[in-house]
Amino acid sequence: MKTFEEVMVALQEKAHQVSEDSAQIEYKCNVCKDEGGWIEECEPVTFYSTIEKDADGKAVLDEFNKPVYKRQPMKNENWVSCSCQQQKQIERLIANSQITSEFQKKGFKNFDIEGHAPIISKMRNEALKYYNNFAEIRNEMENSIALVGQVGSGKTHLLSAIANGLLQQNISVMYFPFAEVMEKMRENEFALKDKIIHQAQQADVWFLDDLFKPVTKMVNGKTTKVPRASEWAQERMYEIINYRYLNKKSILLSCELDFEMLLQINDAIGSRLFEMCSSYLVTIAEDPFLNHRLRKVYHA
Incomplete structure (x- = not known):
């Protein structure tokens, strides 16, 4: 049975090998790594409401004994297409043009x-x-x-x-x-x-x-x-x-x-x-x- 130190060394060597293999990958597009684009986080444009709670987890009530709501920004992500996609579209159009x-x-x-x-x-x-x-x-x-x-x-x-x-x-x-x-x-x-x-x-x-x-x-x-x-x-x-x-x-x-x-x-x-x-x-x-x-x- 391997010792803890031997297991850790083996894992580190494997991680290092994976890292080297990843570095050797050749992409057709080095900008998007052949993913076609990427996700960018943008400023929130919409919000959703949640009931405000106190330290004990109970709903906070207003003077009319109604729950108090607070607005929370929603995560806003935008997919950005890489410029390589336009070239692929052009290549498809050429192929389909006869x-x-x-x-x-x-x-x-x-x-x-x-x-x-x-x-x-x-x-x-x-x-x-x-x-x-x-x-x-x-x-x-x-x-x-x-x-x-x-x-x-x-x-x-x-x-x-x-x-x-x-x-x-x-x-x-x-x-x-x-x-x-x-x-x-x-x-x-x-x-x-x-x-x-x-x-x-x-x-x-x-x-x-x-x-x-x-x-x-x-x-x-x-x-x-x-x-x-x-x-x-x-x-x-x-x-x-x-x-x-x-x-x-x-x-x-x-x-x-x-x-x-x-x-x-x-x-x-x-x-x-x-x-x-x-x-x-x-x-x-x-x-x-x-x-x-x-x-x-x-x-x-």
Whole structure:
């Protein structure tokens, strides 16, 4: 059997080991020690009443033989969230946005305008102006932006730059690549359609990429681009766009088709989008030389 002194030495050594182990813990956040925040004691703001008692524990009575009450301050504690929680929220928003890791790299600084036509600089300036003004216009009717026209001119890059910036401001964005998501909805309409539509309606910002993206087909012996604008697709788009239009919820729109064509396809959709985007709208006329993917071909 160990002596009392031996037991005490063993306990001290164990306590010292626990202390050393605790010191070696690596936290993701050294401010809150990964607790998400901390409790701070504040000045009492409310009180509760208790019956005053004498030295013998009996209630003290007033001149009318009624118990005397005294007010005691209630403990007031406040939970303070650590700043790391905001970053975690931003990371969750990015994960839920459906924006790919490649598109998360798109920004205004790495959008190349050198050697490009003036319309490309104009498009970048308009996108940057929209981003800088977003906080002021987000609750107005004209709170959206549309970049439409020439394929490969950088429309998606600039709208991704806007989306990435807004996500860093804790604003939810849903990326909606038209052709891919519509196909996903068709695969199992009853299981996914309503969920996807609801998400697109409710996101703070809806990034609609390549609306009615055309597909190349043979028509009367000639190749032509035909918009993916079936009646089913138009109905789904109207459900989302009309909801966002009525509730003044922002849209980031890219489309190969100009608004004249959109209005011909569906004037209800086209007119709503035009009204929402009219203050921030750039149309890039069809010009293969503006397609950055073909620059090596034309500048060989």
